[in-house]
Amino acid sequence: MILRAGILYDGTLESPKRNVDVVIEHGRIAAVRAAEGDSDLAAACVTPGLVNAHVHLEASGEPDLFTMVQTTTPNERLLKAVANARKSLRAGVTTVRDLGSSNAIAQSLRDAIDAGTIPGPRMRAAGNVLCMTGGHGWPIGREIVSPWDARNAVREQLKAGADCIKVIATGGVLTKGAVPGNEQLCPDELSFAIDEAHRHGLRTAAHAIGAAGIKSALRANVDSIEHGMLIDEEGVALLKERGAYLVPTLAAAACILEHLEDGTQPGYVVEKARKIGEVMEENLRRAVAAGVRIAGGSDAGTPYNYHERYAYEVELMHRVLGMTPQQALHAATAVAAELVGIHRGRVAPGEPADVLLLERDAGADVRALRDPVMVLKGGEVIA
Ligand SMILES: [Zn+2]
Numbered sequence: 409m410i411l412r413a414g415i416l417y418d419g420t421l422e423s424p425k426r427n428v429d430v431v432i433e434h435g436r437i438a439a440v441r442a443a444e445g446d447s448d449l450a451a452a453c454v455t456p457g458l459v460n461a462h463v464h465l466e467a468s469g470e471p472d473l474f475t476m477v478q479t480t481t482p483n484e485r486l487l488k489a490v491a492n493a494r495k496s497l498r499a500g501v502t503t504v505r506d507l508g509s510s511n512a513i514a515q516s517l518r519d520a521i522d523a524g525t526i527p528g529p530r531m532r533a534a535g536n537v538l539c540m541t542g543g544h545g546w547p548i549g550r551e552i553v554s555p556w557d558a559r560n561a562v563r564e565q566l567k568a569g570a571d572c573i574k575v576i577a578t579g580g581v582l583t584k585g586a587v588p589g590n591e592q593l594c595p596d597e598l599s600f601a602i603d604e605a606h607r608h609g610l611r612t613a614a615h616a617i618g619a620a621g622i623k624s625a626l627r628a629n630v631d632s633i634e635h636g637m638l639i640d641e642e643g644v645a646l647l648k649e650r651g652a653y654l655v656p657t658l659a660a661a662a663c664i665l666e667h668l669e670d671g672t673q674p675g676y677v678v679e680k681a682r683k684i685g686e687v688m689e690e691n692l693r694r695a696v697a698a699g700v701r702i703a704g705g706s707d708a709g710t711p712y713n714y715h716e717r718y719a720y721e722v723e724l725m726h727r728v729l730g731m732t733p734q735q736a737l738h739a740a741t742a743v744a745a746e747l748v749g750i751h752r753g754r755v756a757p758g759e760p761a762d763v764l765l766l767e768r769d770a771g772a773d774v775r776a777l778r779d780p781v782m783v784l785k786g787g788e789v790i791a
Contacts (some may be wrong), residue, residue: 409431409432409433409448409449409787410429410430410431410432410446410447410448410449411429411430411431411432411447411448411449411450411451411454411763411765411784412427412428412429412430412443412447412449412450412451413425413427413428413429413430413450413451413453413454414426414427414450414451414452414453414769415452415453415454415769415771416428416430416440416453416454416455416755417453417454417455417456417734417737417755417770417771418440418456418754418755418756419455419456419737419738419741419742419745419752419753419754419755419756420738420742420754421734421735421738424734424771425440427442427443428440428441428442428443429441429442429443429444429447430454430755430761430763432761432784432787433787434787435760435761435786435787435788436758436759436760436761436786436787437755437756437757437758437759437760437761438757439757440755440756440757449765449782451765451766451767451781451782452766452767452768452769453765453766453767453768453769453770453771453776454755454763454764454765454766455737455741455755455763455764455766455770455777456502456741456742456745456753456754456755456759456762456763456764457500457501457502457503457529457741457753457762457763457764457783457784457785458500458501458502458503458704458718458719458722458740458741458764458777459501459502459503459504459704459740459741459744459745459748459753460496460501460503460504460505460529460704460705460706460708460715460718460721460740460744461504461505461632461653461655461703461704461705461744461747461748462505462507462613462634462655462657462705462706462707462708463496463504463505463506463507463705463706463707463708463709463715464506464507464508464509464548464707464708464709464710465488465489465492465493465496465504465506465509465513465514465517465709465715466485466486466488466489466492466509466510466513466514466709467485467488467492467709467710468488468491468492468709468714468715469663469708469709469710469711469712469713469714469715470711471667471670471672471673471711471712472672472673472674472677472711473582473709473710473711474545474547474548474582474583474584475674477510477547477548478547482510482511482513485510485511485513486511486513486516486517489509489513489514489517490517490526490528492708492709492715493517493521493526493527493528493529493531493715494526494527494528495714495715495716496528496529496708496715496716496718497527497528497529497783497785497790498716498783498790499715499716499717499718499719499779499780499783500718500719500764500777500780500783501529501715501716501718502529502530502762502783502785503529503530503531503744503745503748503750503751503753503762504529504530504531504532504748505531505532505533505534505572505613505705505747505748506518506531506532506533506534507534507537507572507574507613507615507634507705507707508534508535508536508537508545508548508549508574509533509534509535509536509548510536510547510548512535512568512569514531514533514534514535515533515535515568515569515570516569517531517533518531518532518533518569518571519569527790529785530750530751530760530762530785532571532572532748532749532750533569533570533571533572534565534570534572534573534574534613535565535568535569535570536548536549536550536561536564536565536568537549537550537574537575537576537615538550538552538558538561538562538565538573538574538575538576538593538597538601539551539552539575539576539592539593540552540576540592540593540597541553542585543576543579543583543586543592543593544576544578544579544580544582544583544586544592544615545576545580545583545615546583549576550564550565552593552597552601554597555594555596555597555599555600556600557597558575558593558597558598558600558601558604559600559601559603559604561601562601562604562605562608562610563604566608566610570610571610572605572610572611572612572613572749573601573602573605573610573611573612573613574612574613574614574615574634575593575597575598575601575602575612575613575614575615575625575630576592576593576614576615577591577592577593577598577614577615577616577621577622577624577625577630578590578591578592578615578616578617578618578620578621578622579592579617579618580615580617580635581617581664581677581680581681581684582677582710582711584674584676585676587618587680588617588618588637588638588680588683588684589617589618589619589620589638590618590620590621591618591620591621591624592621594624595624595627595628598614598624598625598628598630599627599628599629601628602625602628602629602630603628603629606629611631611632611747611749612629612630612631612632613630613631613632613634613655614630614632614633614634615634615635616633616634616635616636617635617636617637617638617684618638619638619639619640619642619643622636622638622639622643622646622647623642623643623646626643626646626647626650626652627646629650630652631652631653631747632652632653632654632655632703632747633647633652633653633654633655634655634657634705634707635655635656635657635660635707636654636655636656636691636692636695637656637661637684637687637688637691637692638684638687638688638691639654639691639692639694639695640691641694644694644695644698644700645698647695647700648698648699648700651701652701653701653702653703653743653747654692654695654700654701654702654703655702655703655704655705655744655747656692656695656702656705656725656729657705657706657707657721658692658706658721658724658725658728658729659706659707659708659713659717659718659720659721659724660706660707660710660713661681661684661685661688662720662724662728663710663711663712663713664677664681664710664711664712664713665681665682665685666712667711667712668681668682673711677711689728692728692729693728693729693730696729696730696731697730701743702725702729702731702739702743703739703743703744703746703747704718704721704722704725704736704739704740704741704743704744705721705744706718706720706721718740719774719775719777719778721740722736722737722739722740722774722777723736723774723775723777725739725740726774732771733770733771733772733773733774734771736774737770737771737774737777741753741754742754760785760786760787761784761785761786761787762784762785762786763783763784764777764780764782764783764784765780765781765782765783765784766780766781767781
């Protein structure tokens with residue numbers, strides 16, 4: 409198949425290429441070359457498929473996430489996950505990392521997608537989050553009682569088919585009683601869990617909002633900081649020094665803040681979100697300015713934050729963090745892909761043919777990503 413691109417963003421920060429053909433063979437990109445002769449498909453703009461490094465597929469943007477988890481059955485949530493996988497893919501999200509699910513829902517979904525029985529993005533899945541007893545995320549968590557228990561909890565996730573691990577380093581917005589600025593798992597628990605995951609070749613992600621927890625997770629060798637809204641200068645320096653990724657999940661905060669006055673979200677959520685909203689932009693912009701590796705991830709599934717709206721995260725990285733549209737696209741493709749670890753998230757020879765066909769130049773206006781004309785996953789047209 410020959411796909412002709414008016415302008416091609418290949419996922420890197422190099423200048424986009426104009427009038428090129430992307431040659432696709434057996435689901436992979438065989439060549440990228442100057443346009444010549446006939447083509448099978450054509451688009452004004454072509455980009456890699458989007459990679460969302462932070463999602464929860466069993467949730468669909470319900471206003472009170474953990475109450476939803478506690479008042480639905482695993483079967484009901486599995487069906488939500490199936491629907492959300494399909495919506496993600498149609499919207500151009502061809503790879504995701506599910507950072508926390510109950511009942512091994514994400515692992516089952518990943519396996520069904522890999523087997524080709526249901527449509528969805530390529531997936532990595534963390535399974536249960538590792539949290540302190542009663543801590544942030546406990547309704548989808550494995551509650552840790554000691555460092556050695558943290559090791560065992562990693563082994564349990566591995567046994568249940570997880571291919572990455574999520575630890576909860578600080579409180580969070582959506583859990584009653586969990587203070588976002590406070591540390592939750594102890595440094596020893598983080599170290600044991602992260603070391604155990606690495607021993608088995610699994611990458612680790614830390615939910616970390618407060619400055620102290622961010623630094624504890626980084627010192628424990630975590631691969632990515634999720635959220636990071638209250639990061640301080642020492643935390644930014646440590647992120648750079650360790651070469652870890654920051655996944656700012658801007659859409660998660662924005663969607664909660666946009667609906668504060670609706671009366672649909674619990675009071676504690678409203679209160680915590682307001683406080684974080686006042687300082688997060690400045691803190692995250694400081695991290696971007698320092699040259700920290702930013703990977704795209706939206707925390708899709710959280711309140712009003714829909715899986716099919718990942719393009720909004722890319723828009724926010726541009727608008728709020730001051731990244732250029734191409735830098736934001738780079739973060740949501742190649743950088744996020746590097747973190748997820750399935751492929752390189754680029755339109756380059758040897759890569760899976762996961763590409764978006766767009767009507768307009770996404771580098772001129774990042775909103776062009778909102779509704780792709782066509783999505784290819786592994787060279788196949790997504791209906
Ligand atoms: Zn999350």
